[in-house]
Amino acid sequence: MPAKKNRDKGDKSATAADPIPTTSEPEGIPPPESRPPVQVLYCGVCTFPVEYCEFGSSLTRCKEWLQEHDLERFNKYYSEEALHAKIGTLSLEAQSKLEQDTAKKEAKAEAKADAALKKKMASQVTIKRIERNKRKHVTSVHGLEAFGIDLKKAAKQFASKFATGASVTKNPQGQEEIVVQGDVSDEIFEMIEGEVGILKGIPADNVEIVEEKTKKN
Amino acid sequence: MFKKFQSSTDISGQTPVKSSVQRSIRSAVLEQWKIEPETLEAVWPKKEGLVLVKCREHISIYTIHGEPIFFQHFDGPIYPTLRLLHKYPYILPMVRVDRGAIRFLLAGAHMMCPGFTSKGGYLPPAEEGLAAGVPVAIHAEGKEHAVGVGITKLGTEEIKRVNKGVGVEIVTYVGDDLWAIQSL
Numbered sequence: 339m340p341a342k343k344n345r346d347k348g349d350k351s352a353t354a355a356d357p358i359p360t361t362s363e364p365e366g367i368p369p370p371e372s373r374p375p376v377q378v379l380y381c382g383v384c385t386f387p388v389e390y391c392e393f394g395s396s397l398t399r400c401k402e403w404l405q406e407h408d409l410e411r412f413n414k415y416y417s418e419e420a421l422h423a424k425i426g427t428l429s430l431e432a433q434s435k436l437e438q439d440t441a442k443k444e445a446k447a448e449a450k451a452d453a454a455l456k457k458k459m460a461s462q463v464t465i466k467r468i469e470r471n472k473r474k475h476v477t478s479v480h481g482l483e484a485f486g487i488d489l490k491k492a493a494k495q496f497a498s499k500f501a502t503g504a505s506v507t508k509n510p511q512g513q514e515e516i517v518v519q520g521d522v523s524d525e526i527f528e529m530i531e532g533e534v535g536i537l538k539g540i541p542a543d544n545v546e547i548v549e550e551k552t553k554k555n
Numbered sequence: 556m557f558k559k560f561q562s563s564t565d566i567s568g569q570t571p572v573k574s575s576v577q578r579s580i581r582s583a584v585l586e587q588w589k590i591e592p593e594t595l596e597a598v599w600p601k602k603e604g605l606v607l608v609k610c611r612e613h614i615s616i617y618t619i620h621g622e623p624i625f626f627q628h629f630d631g632p633i634y635p636t637l638r639l640l641h642k643y644p645y646i647l648p649m650v651r652v653d654r655g656a657i658r659f660l661l662a663g664a665h666m667m668c669p670g671f672t673s674k675g676g677y678l679p680p681a682e683e684g685l686a687a688g689v690p691v692a693i694h695a696e697g698k699e700h701a702v703g704v705g706i707t708k709l710g711t712e713e714i715k716r717v718n719k720g721v722g723v724e725i726v727t728y729v730g731d732d733l734w735a736i737q738s739l
């Protein structure tokens with residue numbers, strides 16, 4: 339295994355180069371202290387390390403974010419000089435093509451985000467009252483996940499609010515929904531309207547209350 | 556490896572790892588990576604239990620406090636996650652691709668030999684050459700931090716000689732679905 343050997347060798351050279359004095363000494367080989375981690379600044383928009391923003395699909399917004407948060411690095415990556423240095427390594431043609439590509443990518447990502455938002459705004463939340471027995475009901479809430487709500491947490495919230503059982507189950511279509519014991523449809527509607535707890539960002543117009551009776555009368 | 560990876564459908568279960576298994580993982584990590592026990596201790600304190608997240612296609616991700624720190628395919632080599640690699644960049648041997656390859660790398664493509672042998676690329680010199688099947692940190696020309704983790708398909712000397720076809724297979728890269736999972 340030559341790879342292993344190399345690694346050992348590399349290790350030694352790395353530790354020898356390490357100037358930090360050590361406190362604990364297991365094994366006799368010059369032992370390093372735990373080295374502090376490198377701090378990497380991640381972009382708040384695209385989550386990439388900031389130097390890779392230029393390859394992401396939201397460069398304009400990333401730039402704005404970086405300018406706001408870390409001007410020093412912004413100047414490092416996006417100043418005229420830095421841009422010139424970059425152009426130096428590429429032919430003019432390739433550069434312009436790259437720019438076009440980036441712009442195209444950005445436009446595409448934006449369109450996608452728009453479409454997603456539209457879809458989100460158009461999606462429905464259904465609160466269904468299902469008859470169990472003549473006088474007993476369960477309430478199922480469907481479609482909350484489209485608004486970025488954690489179903490498990492929402493179920494927990496319902497359970498503690500109504501002091502009943504609430505669980506996340508799969509319905510026959512294979513989609514997940516929250517089933518709450520008891521007829522609480524109106525209360526849930528009010529909760530969504532009042533944006534209680536984690537139930538945030540759902541327009542009340544998108545919520546409908548349906549009643550489902552058992553097929554046999 | 557983490558293309559189209561969804562935590563809702565591709566994860567089959569989470570279990571705490573037995574302490575005896577943890578010990579063997581710890582020694583495997585120390586053997587495979589260029590990391591000092593003290594540094595590993597800072598990343599993964601002995602008292603903190605490791606949690607094994609089993610995923611589709613025999614991928615196991617190990618997490619601490621819900622944060623993925625390394626993963627493995629079958630009983631293959633253990634790879635650090637990119638966020639960990641960014642913090643401790645020296646734990647894996649480094650290779651570098653040229654600027655032109657970054658675009659493709661970020662789309663999940665495997666890295667071809669010419670990307671390493673061209674002017675912007677870097678491979679370890681012959682005396683420190685790597686064999687095939689070694690995890691490597693993939694850096695990029697003009698960038699400070701690693702952009703991906705890969706496994707060599709050819710030895711580094713072979714890459715220089717053949718200079719054609721896939722040299723390093725990408726395991727994870729900035730912006731893939733593992734990157735998107737910040738906590739499990």
